[in-house]
Amino acid sequence: MAVRLALAFSANIRSIDRVTLWTTLPSGVAWACLLAVSNHHDNPLRASLSGGDTPLFATDLFAAAAEHWFLMVAAMMLPLLVVPIRQVAFRSYRWRRGRAIAGFLAGYGAAWMFAGAGIMGFLLIPDVAALIAVPATGSMALLAAAGWQLSPWRAAAMRKCHRSVALTPRGAAADLDCMRFGISHGAACITVCLPLMLAVMSALPGIAPAMILALLLYFERAYQRIHQAVPAIALACVSAVIALSS
Amino acid sequence: MKPAVNGVRVREDVWKLATWDDTLLWYARAVARMRQLPIRNSASWRYQAAIHAYLRNQDPLAAATDSLPSLSHRRRFWNQCQHGSWYFLPWHRLYLGFFEQIVRSHVVALGGPDHWALPYWNYSDEGNPQAKLVRREFRDASLPDGSPNSLADAKRGQTPSLSQQGRQTGDFGIDSSDTDLGCLLTVPFRTGRFGVPSGFGGPRTGFQHSGGVIGDLERVPHGSIHVAVSGWMGAFETAGLDPLFWLHHANIDRLWEVWLGRGSQFQNPTDPSWGAPSGTDFDFHDATGAIATHTADEVIDTTTPLLSYRYEDISDPLATAGLAEEEIIMGTGPATLVGASEETVRLSSSPTTANVQIDPTAITENLAALAEGEPQRIYLNMENIVGAGKASSYKVFVNAPADDPEGASHYAGLLPMFGLAEASRRDDPHGGSGLTYVLDITDAVNRLKQRNEWNEENLKVTFVPKQREQDGEGPQVGRISLYYR
Numbered sequence: 154m155a156v157r158l159a160l161a162f163s164a165n166i167r168s169i170d171r172v173t174l175w176t177t178l179p180s181g182v183a184w185a186c187l188l189a190v191s192n193h194h195d196n197p198l199r200a201s202l203s204g205g206d207t208p209l210f211a212t213d214l215f216a217a218a219a220e221h222w223f224l225m226v227a228a229m230m231l232p233l234l235v236v237p238i239r240q241v242a243f244r245s246y247r248w249r250r251g252r253a254i255a256g257f258l259a260g261y262g263a264a265w266m267f268a269g270a271g272i273m274g275f276l277l278i279p280d281v282a283a284l285i286a287v288p289a290t291g292s293m294a295l296l297a298a299a300g301w302q303l304s305p306w307r308a309a310a311m312r313k314c315h316r317s318v319a320l321t322p323r324g325a326a327a328d329l330d331c332m333r334f335g336i337s338h339g340a341a342c343i344t345v346c347l348p349l350m351l352a353v354m355s356a357l358p359g360i361a362p363a364m365i366l367a368l369l370l371y372f373e374r375a376y377q378r379i380h381q382a383v384p385a386i387a388l389a390c391v392s393a394v395i396a397l398s399s
Numbered sequence: 400m401k402p403a404v405n406g407v408r409v410r411e412d413v414w415k416l417a418t419w420d421d422t423l424l425w426y427a428r429a430v431a432r433m434r435q436l437p438i439r440n441s442a443s444w445r446y447q448a449a450i451h452a453y454l455r456n457q458d459p460l461a462a463a464t465d466s467l468p469s470l471s472h473r474r475r476f477w478n479q480c481q482h483g484s485w486y487f488l489p490w491h492r493l494y495l496g497f498f499e500q501i502v503r504s505h506v507v508a509l510g511g512p513d514h515w516a517l518p519y520w521n522y523s524d525e526g527n528p529q530a531k532l533v534r535r536e537f538r539d540a541s542l543p544d545g546s547p548n549s550l551a552d553a554k555r556g557q558t559p560s561l562s563q564q565g566r567q568t569g570d571f572g573i574d575s576s577d578t579d580l581g582c583l584l585t586v587p588f589r590t591g592r593f594g595v596p597s598g599f600g601g602p603r604t605g606f607q608h609s610g611g612v613i614g615d616l617e618r619v620p621h622g623s624i625h626v627a628v629s630g631w632m633g634a635f636e637t638a639g640l641d642p643l644f645w646l647h648h649a650n651i652d653r654l655w656e657v658w659l660g661r662g663s664q665f666q667n668p669t670d671p672s673w674g675a676p677s678g679t680d681f682d683f684h685d686a687t688g689a690i691a692t693h694t695a696d697e698v699i700d701t702t703t704p705l706l707s708y709r710y711e712d713i714s715d716p717l718a719t720a721g722l723a724e725e726e727i728i729m730g731t732g733p734a735t736l737v738g739a740s741e742e743t744v745r746l747s748s749s750p751t752t753a754n755v756q757i758d759p760t761a762i763t764e765n766l767a768a769l770a771e772g773e774p775q776r777i778y779l780n781m782e783n784i785v786g787a788g789k790a791s792s793y794k795v796f797v798n799a800p801a802d803d804p805e806g807a808s809h810y811a812g813l814l815p816m817f818g819l820a821e822a823s824r825r826d827d828p829h830g831g832s833g834l835t836y837v838l839d840i841t842d843a844v845n846r847l848k849q850r851n852e853w854n855e856e857n858l859k860v861t862f863v864p865k866q867r868e869q870d871g872e873g874p875q876v877g878r879i880s881l882y883y884r
Binding site: 239240243244245246247248309312313314315316317318319320321322323326341375 | 592593594605733735736737738739740741742743756758760761764765782783825826827828829830831832835877878880
């Protein structure tokens with residue numbers, strides 16, 4: 154399976170286009186920023202909440218958390234957006250492709266930042282913050298994420314991630330369509346990815362586990378026949394290791 | 400029935416067989432035997448149809464005593480048909496290959512010949528005035544010995560009147576727009592670019608059960624025959640229950656061989672992601688019940704031990720009929736959007752016309768992007784068509800005058816809505832995105848330009864349903880768009 158995925162990935166690399174390039178490059182920059190600022194001994198979620206990371210620009214705790222969240226979303230999600238961005242671009246007039254992509258990304262980003270604000274608000278509750286400091290919580294979160302991976306709700310959201318839409322060709326209606334598509338695509342992505350992201354970010358130290366998860370999510374999206382159980386088993390195994398070692 | 404040579408059996412033209420030839424007689428007996436097996440048995444009739452697609456509430460043969468295979472088994476082996484994909488042809492070749500092997504095992508068990516092979520239905524045969532009719536053997540209630548005929552009890556017909564007429568005469572309303580072989584002119588097997596037809600075999604995809612952009616052969620005659628015969632043939636879930644389905648797909652499979660034989664430019668994909676080692680693999684059961692897993696590149700040669708068949712006739716029908724030899728070459732460059740409808744378009748049981756506003760800036764940009772001397776191609780896209788209910792076909796006309804909405808010079812192509820309901824469901828792998836069709840209308844536009852009937856600012860697109868006796872609401876086209884390359 155790994156060899157087949159690697160071969161398929163290399164075939165994709167060979168057929169790379171501008172959309173792929175302009176989604177992968179910013180993702181790479183975001184990963185580099187995360188690596189530069191992260192506290193590698195703590196889990197990313199707790200580090201960003203406690204100010205353990207060194208923010209690039211932010212000066213207060215909430216802004217630092219928002220900055221970290223934005224970088225994490227950009228790093229992990231941009232490579233997953235090649236297909237919808239390509240769709241938005243090529244279903245628009247050449248002269249308004251940039252605007253169409255910007256509208257889509259604005260909607261998509263807004264959905265993620267909204268979700269992020271909600272999560273940060275929830276995690277800032279003292280009892281919850283204390284709870285995520287306990288290793289057993291991380292183990293439980295990974296186990297729950299493994300269960301979510303196999304759920305029909307996640308499968309339904311994944312199908313929405315493969316949706317295409319008809320766009321109005323011009324005017325404000327076109328901008329609205331692109332933004333609406335970004336929001337609905339973002340909502341589907343959040344349902345599919347967020348529980349896994351939160352579990353990994355709360356359970357494991359440093360950025361490397363998030364990078365591995367991003368790769369898993371990419372392959373799952375690109376090669377639909379990967380069995381849902383594969384990432385679920387991986388998550389359950391990591392959960393067991395944490396539980397046994399704590 | 401022709402003998403096998405070196406183990407390679409011959410798939411024969413069903414219209415060239417004698418009445419109740421052994422091929423059809425043994426087929427009928429084997430189908431009757433398969434129908435008696437429970438749906439859990441991979442060699443049963445219903446299991447074979449479920450490989451294509453299965454929905455319990457759409458199963459006309461469902462019984463309270465049915466015991467279905469486990470959910471994980473169904474996920475792996477059922478609902479596997481590939482549509483809107485470059486796997487459409489290889490997957491169906493494998494599907495037919497294992498089906499033929501299973502039917503033959505039943506034929507042998509019943510005392511029949513071991514060189515039995517599936518016949519094909521060549522409805523496009525211009526030399527046979529009966530080619531578009533369904534043969535009597537698929538309509539008669541009984542076999543020559545008086546026993547019930549298992550080939551005849553499938554539900555067929557677009558309308559009640561066509562159903563009755565078809566059962567009596569074999570004429571289910573199939574016409575030349577359904578059997579057109581224009582797909583054989585298309586050179587690339589696959590494309591993967593927005594706005595451009597997806598090639599002879601379909602667009603490059605991963606595993607794709609339904610939806611997406613439909614390839615030229617998959618559109619006509621594949622989809623159009625499914626819709627014209629209708630009844631069980633008209634839906635993914637029931638198509639395989641009609642014994643005619645297998646003869647129809649044998650012909651589609653044969654047309655792949657015909658296309659490859661047209662010249663050196665007609666080539667299968669060479670991408671590593673089509674076949675092994677990195678392409679998608681497909682799971683079936685062979686006649687012994689053992690699991691068989693194969694990839695697209697393993698079925699290119701039909702005479703290898705995996706398949707062991709050849710067709711009686713793979714001559715080029717376009718060459719012999721003296722039809723146009725122009726090949727539709729789509730090139731490698733991207734197409735650009737130059738016009739689109741502002742709103743969705745609801746089709747109905749009467750002709751529906753929609754306007755496509757053409758954008759002058761986009762036209763200028765496209766002309767600037769064209770290399771000098773490069774021929775311009777014009778593509779009409781019908782994006783995200785969704786709908787429920789019985790599949791129907793629509794003829795598409797461009798800039799047709801009100802007093803002659805179906806004039807031949809304005810004809811752009813046929814849209815058979817086979818798979819529409821499946822592609823519109825929320826549980827479709829694409830979340831109900833529907834079907835997308837792309838028609839090359841370059842020739843139609845050139846004809847309009849010659850007659851000064853082309854308008855650079857607006858295109859009028861008319862959809863005319865093939866059957867006017869439709870029930871319920873028609874499909875909805877998400878957007879009609881015009882692309883230049």
